[in-house]
Amino acid sequence: MSHNQKLNALLKSVRGAKANSNTQDDAARIVTQLRALGGPIRYEDSGKLGSGLFLLGIGAYGHILGSERGYPIGPDGTSGSSVLIYNVAIALAACFILFWFFRRRKAQKFVQEVYENAALASYGLNDEPIPKLKDWDRNFHEFNRGNHSREIMYCRSAAGRGESGREAYSLFRFHWVVCEERQVTETDHNGHSTSKTETTYYHYDRYGVLVEGNFSGIQISSDAPNSKYKLQYRPASVAFNRLYKLRCVEEMQTAKFLKPSIVIALEAAVTQLKNPNLEFGLNGQMCLTWESDPFNVRTVMRSKDRAEELAEIIEDGAKMPILDVALELVALIQRHTQSNFSALNNDNTWESIQGVK
Amino acid sequence: MSDTIILALIAVIGIVVLIWFYNQIVSGRNAIQRAWSDVIVQERQKLKVIPELERIVEEHKAYESGVLEKLTEMRAAVTQLASDTVDTDALKTAESKTKSALSGLKVAMEAYPDLKTASLMNNLMREIADQQDNIAAAIRIFNQNVELFNNSIETFPGSAVNKRINKEKRQRSFDDNEAASGLSFRLGAE
Numbered sequence: 001m002s003h004n005q006k007l008n009a010l011l012k013s014v015r016g017a018k019a020n021s022n023t024q025d026d027a028a029r030i031v032t033q034l035r036a037l038g039g040p041i042r043y044e045d046s047g048k049l050g051s052g053l054f055l056l057g058i059g060a061y062g063h064i065l066g067s068e069r070g071y072p073i074g075p076d077g078t079s080g081s082s083v084l085i086y087n088v089a090i091a092l093a094a095c096f097i098l099f100w101f102f103r104r105r106k107a108q109k110f111v112q113e114v115y116e117n118a119a120l121a122s123y124g125l126n127d128e129p130i131p132k133l134k135d136w137d138r139n140f141h142e143f144n145r146g147n148h149s150r151e152i153m154y155c156r157s158a159a160g161r162g163e164s165g166r167e168a169y170s171l172f173r174f175h176w177v178v179c180e181e182r183q184v185t186e187t188d189h190n191g192h193s194t195s196k197t198e199t200t201y202y203h204y205d206r207y208g209v210l211v212e213g214n215f216s217g218i219q220i221s222s223d224a225p226n227s228k229y230k231l232q233y234r235p236a237s238v239a240f241n242r243l244y245k246l247r248c249v250e251e252m253q254t255a256k257f258l259k260p261s262i263v264i265a266l267e268a269a270v271t272q273l274k275n276p277n278l279e280f281g282l283n284g285q286m287c288l289t290w291e292s293d294p295f296n297v298r299t300v301m302r303s304k305d306r307a308e309e310l311a312e313i314i315e316d317g318a319k320m321p322i323l324d325v326a327l328e329l330v331a332l333i334q335r336h337t338q339s340n341f342s343a344l345n346n347d348n349t350w351e352s353i354q355g356v357k
Numbered sequence: 358m359s360d361t362i363i364l365a366l367i368a369v370i371g372i373v374v375l376i377w378f379y380n381q382i383v384s385g386r387n388a389i390q391r392a393w394s395d396v397i398v399q400e401r402q403k404l405k406v407i408p409e410l411e412r413i414v415e416e417h418k419a420y421e422s423g424v425l426e427k428l429t430e431m432r433a434a435v436t437q438l439a440s441d442t443v444d445t446d447a448l449k450t451a452e453s454k455t456k457s458a459l460s461g462l463k464v465a466m467e468a469y470p471d472l473k474t475a476s477l478m479n480n481l482m483r484e485i486a487d488q489q490d491n492i493a494a495a496i497r498i499f500n501q502n503v504e505l506f507n508n509s510i511e512t513f514p515g516s517a518v519n520k521r522i523n524k525e526k527r528q529r530s531f532d533d534n535e536a537a538s539g540l541s542f543r544l545g546a547e
Contacts (some may be wrong), residue, residue, distance in 0.1 A: 236392040237498040238385070238505050259492030260395060261487075336487060 003039050011110055027118045027314050034114075041111050042305040043103040052096030059090035084159055107239035111310060112206040113296040118318035125156040125171060139281030142208070142289055144225045146176030148201060160252060167330060170210045171294070173325065178202040206289045207327055212287030214337045215257050217249030220266065221290070237263050243270050249282075265332050278333075289328060294323040304309040378509075378518040383523055385506035387522065389443065389528055392499040396531075397440040399492045400451055406484055407432050413481070414465065417472040425459040431458040445531045452492075496531050503530040 001009075010033055034041075043214070063086050067073075074081030090091075106198075130152050137143045152175040160168040187193040219227045227247035233254045234241050240263050240309045248254040269276050274289035280286050292299070299321055300313050313319070320354065404509055414424055434451040438444070462482070466473040507527050510519040519525055 115461050186407055235498075236388065236395045236495075237501060238388045239501050240498075260399060261490045262494075264494040264497055336491070 002044075003037075004043050004045075006037055006039075007041065007043060007107065010034070011106075011207070014110070027121055027318070030114055030118065031311045034307045034314075037307045039307065040305040041307050041310065048096045048195060050101040052093045052100065054092035054093075055089045055096065059088075062086035062089070071198050076089045107305065111301070111305065112295075112297050114310060115296045115301070115313065115318060118314040119295060119320050120156070122318045123320065123323070124158045124161075126158075128155045128157045129171065130155055132178040136281075136287075139283045139285065140279050140287050141219055141221075141225060141227050141229075142206075142277055142279055142287055143147060143174060146178050146204070148177040150176040150177035153205075166315055166327060167334065169327070169330065172208055172210065174206045174208065174289070174294075176204055176267050179205065205293070206291055207266055207294055207322075208287055208289030209323075209330060210285055210287050211330055211334070213280050213284055214334075215253055215286075216282055216284045217246065218246070218254050218257060218280040219277070220244050220246050220279070221277040222270060224277045225277075233258070235263050237267065240267050259336050261336050262333055265329055269325065269329050273322065273329075275311060276326075285332070286330070288326055290322070290326065292322050294320045294326070312313045365506065368504070374514070375518060376521075378463050378515050381509055382506075382515060382519055382523045383501070385509050386525055388502045389439075389499065389506055392495070392502045393443045394440045396448065396492065396495040399488065399495045400435050400448070402488050402491070403435050403449055403455065403485070406481055406488070409477070410462070410481055411473060413478055414462075417469050417475070424458070424465045427458040427461040428456070430454045443528070445529055448496075448531060454491070459489075488510055500530040503528045512518050 013033065014030055062071075062082070066082065068084070071079030071082045073079055078290055107297065133143060133150055133152055136152070151174070154173050155172045157170045160166060160169065178201070179198050180202065182200075184198050185193050185195040201267055217229060219229055221227070222244050224245075227245075229247040231248050231250050231251055231254075233246045233248050233251055235246075235258050246254065246258075266276070266278065275294045276288065276290045278286070278288050297310075300319060301309055303309050396523045399467070411425060411428055414428070431451070431454040434447075434454040438447050438451055466482075472478055506525075510523070510525050510527065
């Protein structure tokens with residue numbers, strides 16, 4: 001069995017299994033299959049690429065030479081047949097190159113899919129019905145972006161893990177489009193100028209986690225649309241104030257929230273999450289967003305297609321470093337914003353409980 | 358444009374730059390003061406916990422271990438900290454007294470099993486750990502501000518502005534590595 005046939009079989013088997021389930025057992029099976037591949041996750045199509053480039057060279061060289069010195073005359077007494085030969089060479093070249101290109105992308109997509117599925121299983125993330133953006137928009141400024149379209153692309157939730165102290169969270173991808181129109185005036189060689197409107201669409205994404213919070217009406221942003229909260233607040237850290245803008249509904253509440261540990265953690269987050277924003281919505285939920293895709297296999301994989309490396313990544317639990325940093329920040333915020341005595345305060349036993357006797 | 362206008366323009370730009378650097382140095386100095394006040398505020402949070410600690414230590418007869426004296430020393434050291442004067446030596450004393458009291462508490466908890474299992478004691482220890490995190494973070498913010506301020510008065514053209522107008526002196530940062538290393542929030546750290 002050739003390497004390409006083995007790779008095709010692997011793709012078929014993994015994609016077939018994916019439709020049915022997405023568990024840790026599947027991940028273990030994929031690891032075995034990846035190791036059995038015995039080569040890179042890449043089709044051996046260098047021959048096709050070489051042929052394509054060779055034919056492209058012939059076709060292009062023929063046309064350049066023909067246009068300069070005249071095309072060779074064929075048996076029919078015209079240059080039509082030689083032009084046709086060059087065109088066929090270029091068309092064949094295009095087929096070979098496109099074939100190589102699409103198969104390369106197919107293999108890359110496969111690497112991404114395998115990693116993403118393993119990460120979903122490892123983090124216990126399950127697809128949720130996509131929430132209405134209107135509901136989120138009402139509580140957070142974060143989603144007030146784009147003048148053309150806005151959409152939540154996915155929303156995946158993970159249950160809390162008692163043993164690690166990690167609470168339940170939802171991971172989402174927010175996509176928005178900015179449409180820019182500009183007038184362009186063109187003048188032809190007769191001196192007539194025509195003006196037309198050119199429209200450009202810019203696509204953007206942000207990723208984020210949504211958890212239950214203990215505050216409301218606080219927006220800390222390194223990259224965000226304008227806030228509607230009127231009050232500005234600046235903590236003591238000059239570095240923090242250079243990185244973030246902070247607006248809030250109530251200064252006292254913000255001062256209580258922004259403990260030095262949280263300030264330092266947010267400063268550190270900038271180096272690991274691209275353009276992070278943290279917001280406590282009016283409904284009390286906390287929303288942390290950033291720019292880099294947590295599911296991108298390139299965040300963990302150094303090579304482009306080494307099967308052994310991918311197998312090791314999956315074996316180690318398909319870690320998502322970006323999400324880990326975000327969840328660590330969330331956990332730290334929750335730890336520092338929850339009272340160590342809340343259980344005692346709730347039933348007024350702060351005074352009465354004095355250890356076990 | 359005549360030479361006079363160009364010279365006037367250069368002079369205006371020069372004055373604006375001068376004012377900007379002057380203000381930077383002033384706000385840098387204020388930022389240090391505010392960061393220092395934050396350190397003191399965090400240090401004083403300990404005073405809320407100390408009475409509870411003393412009471413619980415007494416109730417569990419753990420006072421023989423000398424922990425009560427250590428708590429008293431810690432309270433005295435924290436009380437002496439002033440928020441209006443940057444005194445890193447006093448802060449160092451308060452931090453070392455805290456460390457001594459905490460290690461005393463740990464020893465007492467080992468020696469007195471009742472104390473170790475007391476839920477209030479555990480909550481208090483968690484609270485102290487959080488407070489120590491916040492103190493360490495506040496110290497780091499203070500040090501960051503000091504560094505930025507020192508840079509602003511020692512690099513050109515800030516150094517020239519400071520020499521002639523502000524006349525501020527280089528500030529000392531808090532160099533107790535042990536206190537600053539008690540940070541548990543290095544995100545993504547191995």
